[in-house]
Amino acid sequence: MSNQKAEIVDVIANLFRRRGYDGVSLGDISAATGLGKSSLYHHFPGGKEEMASTVVEQAASNMQAFVFTPLMAGDSLESRIDGMISSVTGIYGGGDDPCLLASLLSSDENGPLAERAGELIRLWADRIANALRAEGIERKEARRRGILAVALIQGGLITSKAFDSGEPFKEAMATARTVLLAR
Amino acid sequence: MSNQKAEIVDVIANLFRRRGYDGVSLGDISAATGLGKSSLYHHFPGGKEEMASTVVEQAASNMQAFVFTPLMAGDSLESRIDGMISSVTGIYGGGDDPCLLASLLSSDENGPLAERAGELIRLWADRIANALRAEGIERKEARRRGILAVALIQGGLITSKAFDSGEPFKEAMATARTVLLAR
DNA sequence: ACTATTGTACCGATCGTTCGGTACGCCATA
DNA sequence: TATGGCGTACCGAACGATCGGTACAATAGT
Numbered sequence: 001m002s003n004q005k006a007e008i009v010d011v012i013a014n015l016f017r018r019r020g021y022d023g024v025s026l027g028d029i030s031a032a033t034g035l036g037k038s039s040l041y042h043h044f045p046g047g048k049e050e051m052a053s054t055v056v057e058q059a060a061s062n063m064q065a066f067v068f069t070p071l072m073a074g075d076s077l078e079s080r081i082d083g084m085i086s087s088v089t090g091i092y093g094g095g096d097d098p099c100l101l102a103s104l105l106s107s108d109e110n111g112p113l114a115e116r117a118g119e120l121i122r123l124w125a126d127r128i129a130n131a132l133r134a135e136g137i138e139r140k141e142a143r144r145r146g147i148l149a150v151a152l153i154q155g156g157l158i159t160s161k162a163f164d165s166g167e168p169f170k171e172a173m174a175t176a177r178t179v180l181l182a183r
Numbered sequence: 184m185s186n187q188k189a190e191i192v193d194v195i196a197n198l199f200r201r202r203g204y205d206g207v208s209l210g211d212i213s214a215a216t217g218l219g220k221s222s223l224y225h226h227f228p229g230g231k232e233e234m235a236s237t238v239v240e241q242a243a244s245n246m247q248a249f250v251f252t253p254l255m256a257g258d259s260l261e262s263r264i265d266g267m268i269s270s271v272t273g274i275y276g277g278g279d280d281p282c283l284l285a286s287l288l289s290s291d292e293n294g295p296l297a298e299r300a301g302e303l304i305r306l307w308a309d310r311i312a313n314a315l316r317a318e319g320i321e322r323k324e325a326r327r328r329g330i331l332a333v334a335l336i337q338g339g340l341i342t343s344k345a346f347d348s349g350e351p352f353k354e355a356m357a358t359a360r361t362v363l364l365a366r
Numbered sequence: 367a368c369t370a371t372t373g374t375a376c377c378g379a380t381c382g383t384t385c386g387g388t389a390c391g392c393c394a395t396a
Numbered sequence: 397t398a399t400g401g402c403g404t405a406c407c408g409a410a411c412g413a414t415c416g417g418t419a420c421a422a423t424a425g426t
Binding site: 025026027037038041047048 | 382
């Protein structure tokens with residue numbers, strides 16, 4: 001994907017994650033990107049759905065690069081977890097920016113976008129669980145904690161939005177850290 | 184509010200919480216309620232916005248009755264927390280049903296509905312904190328745990344949706360219970 | 367008879383989408 | 397070095413469909 005197009009996708013992603021799939025019109029996208037509606041169809045022949053799915057796939061690749069990779073890179077479980085938390089905090093603007101996956105998971109009801117978003121969330125929990133298993137934590141317990149950590153991240157984002165403050169998110173991240181590093 | 188109207192509001196609430204504000208059209212509401220558009224405008228002269236705000240106010244009243252009241256009614260902190268958890272588990276169908284407040288908080292971007300939904304989420308955390316303070320837990324710590332519990336509930340709902348299973352939600356609730364009852 | 371409630375028909379606006387067409391750069395062939 | 401064709405990128409205008417909302421007459425319940 002060219003840099004040019006990646007920038008466009010980035011702009012569209014910011015719309016979708018803040019307003020959900022149905023909350024964003026092609027007019028909005030046109031205004032935000034500076035491209036005419038017909039130009040958007042040049043880049044995304046599949047229309048709005050292709051714009052959204054492209055955005056999701058970019059998010060998937062970002063997760064791979066900025067979340068999963070740090071989760072396997074550190075020299076100790078603590079440093080791996082801290083690496084992920086640091087990345088995640090950056091991605092979500094310290095709690096100020098909504099999660100694209102959660103946004104599409106909720107707003108598309110049983111469409112293909114929601115299915116893919118759900119898949120990525122499950123993958124996320126799975127990768128965390130794998131990191132724990134590599135440290136000798138039993139399989140089911142690792143899975144339990146992985147899911148719990150993702151729940152804390154997502155719940156932290158929602159409460160941070162409700163409180164209009166990054167503090168709830170940061171508290172949730174601290175709790176997730178404790179859960180993941182408990183022995 | 185008459186029983187008749189309360190039923191209508193309930194049907195509309197189920198639409199909004201599953202698809203968000205923008206994902207529901209008046210046609211959808213008309214089909215789901217069996218009422219023509221004119222009938223809907225008879226009951227809700229303010230249109231879609233009034234339908235949504237009525238739905239939110241009904242949710243507020245339900246929270247008061249089924250969540251806040253149990254939170255003050257038990258004879259021990261443990262029984263109060265368990266009362267709330269039991270009610271909450273029922274309200275969300277064991278994790279299968281999305282949260283109306285979270286749905287509107289996210290899909291309305293900075294509209295009045297999102298503001299009200301956020302207010303109710305903050306109130307929820309506050310009520311939990313109050314229950315903890317009544318047991319001697321220090322103010323800031325009580326507030327921290329209240330917010331954390333709400334985050335676990337909301338995050339549990341999202342992960343449960345991603346996994347298409349009530350299990351993540353139940354795990355999140357169990358964790359919330361532990362957090363709230365810790366000494 | 368009166369009021370509450372509803373169905374039918376319709377409104378302008380906006381939705382996602384498609385169309386015809388233009389500008390520009392690359393590359394082959396003459 | 398011209399020239400003509402071709403692919404990429406973009407645009408304004410318009411499409412049919414649906415959006416939220418309204419006017420009004422008919423019906424139902426008292």
